[in-house]
Amino acid sequence: MKTTAALIETEHLLGAHNYKPLDVVLTRGEGVFVWDIEGNRYLDCLSAYSAVNQGHCHPMIFKAMMEQAQKLTLTSRAFRNDQLALFYEEVAALTGSHKVLPMNSGAEAVETAIKAVRKWGYEVKGVAADQAEIIVCSNNFHGRTIGIVGFSTDPDSHDGFGPFAPGFKIVPFGDIDAFRAAISENTVAFLVEPIQGEAGVIVPPAGYFAAVRELCTKHGITLVLDEIQTGLGRTGKLLAEEHEGIEADVTLIGKALSGGFYPVSAVLSNSEVLGVLKPGQHGSTFGGNPLACAIARAALKVLTEEGMIENSALMGERFMKGLTDIRSNIIKEVRGRGLMLAVELVPEAGGARKYCEALKARGILAKDTHGDTIRIAPPLVITATEVDWALEQFAAVLAST
Structure with missing residues (x-):
């Protein structure tokens, strides 16, 4: 078996350099833990950007995948399959949706929603041809x-990637x-996380x-919530919109929709919006292949039946309190909902990356983002004992300064 250093060198030589991962080479995962090729165990505090909410290699999802893979994996949408x-x-029963459009990656779901709301704007709202505008947020x-x-x-x-498609207005997030x-009269949607x-x-x-919901309703604007990371239990609710007491016109889900086994995403909406799309x-x-559908059905089943959403709320509160209690002159703010958390460091700390490296040395895998912030998003199956152990490691790394 090649060493960690040898595998990293091969990646460097043969792979495009569009990522800068921590230097750990993982080979196995179970629940909240992953192991590297040298046998070291880590508590995963990223969950593949919330794709592994149900925990690594959940046995029930694995079972559903294997059973379906032995029967039928792909038909294309030229024919029907018994899983779709x-x-x-x-999905409709769980989320209260009227129409579902399945895709693969999260970005595909976003692109699908953009197409649908533009066409809705022309055919239903009556916006002049090619004048549809979508409002989005900075950052x-x-x-x-x-x-x-x-x-x-x-x-x-x-x-460096232009020219870009027109039709988008950017506003600050959280600024009503x-x-x-x-x-404007041409606004067809507000796309927001x-x-x-x-x-x-x-x-x-x-x-x-x-x-936002009130303004969208008043002006005939579709509210499109990108719940690809926040949805499916991550924030302690099935969908993060529940914290706000609102309902989106279009909801995008993905990542944890398969529990990390397969790329599956979906656009959820009503007949008025998705009904504009014709064959x-x-x-x-x-999109919508039988293997993806079988995996997603199992992933949703274990998410709801095993109490993972409720556990996210409880363990998120415990994790948040523990992080807030850490005494450190380098912590600027702790924020989040459920098990979607972050610790922002002061600029004088010198960036979050080195603290993620220090956490790795103590058996925690977390991700730095936007320079000074450590993102924390463990699988939703994490226990109180595991949260407390993780907090000890964060305190050791962050409180030592």
Whole structure:
């Protein structure tokens, strides 16, 4: 077997350098833990950006995957399969949706929603041809396709990739006055994350989304919530919109929709919005395939039946309190909801990366983001004992300064 150093060197030589991961080479996972090729165990505090909410290699999801893989994996949407209708039925019942459009990656779901709300704007709202506008927020993260990075404000995602598609207005996240001012007769949608994850787990001000919902309803604007990271239990609710007491017109889910076994995403909406798409106007060879549907059905089943959403709320509160109690002159703020947490460090700390390296040495894998912030998002199956152990490691690394 090659060593860690040898595998990293091979990646460096043969792979594109579009990621800068921590120097750990993982080979196995179970529950909240992963192991590297040298046998060292780590508590995963990233969960593959919330794709592994149900824990690594959940046995029931694995069983469903293996059973379906031996029967039928792919038909394309040229033919029907016996898993798709069941997937629709269960997703719709769980989320209260009227229509479901399955895709693969989260970015595909975002692109699908953009197409749908634009077409809805022309055919239903009556916006003049090619004049539809979508409002988005600064510091957003909705993916890295060419259509999406055009309205990103992150220089790494945006710069050097133009020209970009028009039709987007960017406003500050959490600023209801800026949102109100950006609305025009051509506004067809507001695409927004309930909590901005990649920006550093930025929670909006109280009442922001209630006011957004009111304005969207008043002006005939579709509210599109990107719940690809925040949804499916991550914040202690099935969907993060529940914290705000609102309901989106379009909801995007992905990542944990498969429990980390397969790329599965979906656009959830009503007949008015998704009904504008006719055969041939949108599609995906792999979207809605029987293997994806079987895996997603199992992933949703274990998420709800094993109490993972409730556990996220309880363990998130415990984790948040423990992080807040750490006495340190380098911690600027602790924030988040459920098990979607972040510790922002003061600029004088010298960036979050070195603290993530120190946590790795103590058996914790966490991710730095936006320079000074440590993101914390363990699988939703984490126990109180594991939370307390993790807090000891965070305290040792952060309170020593």
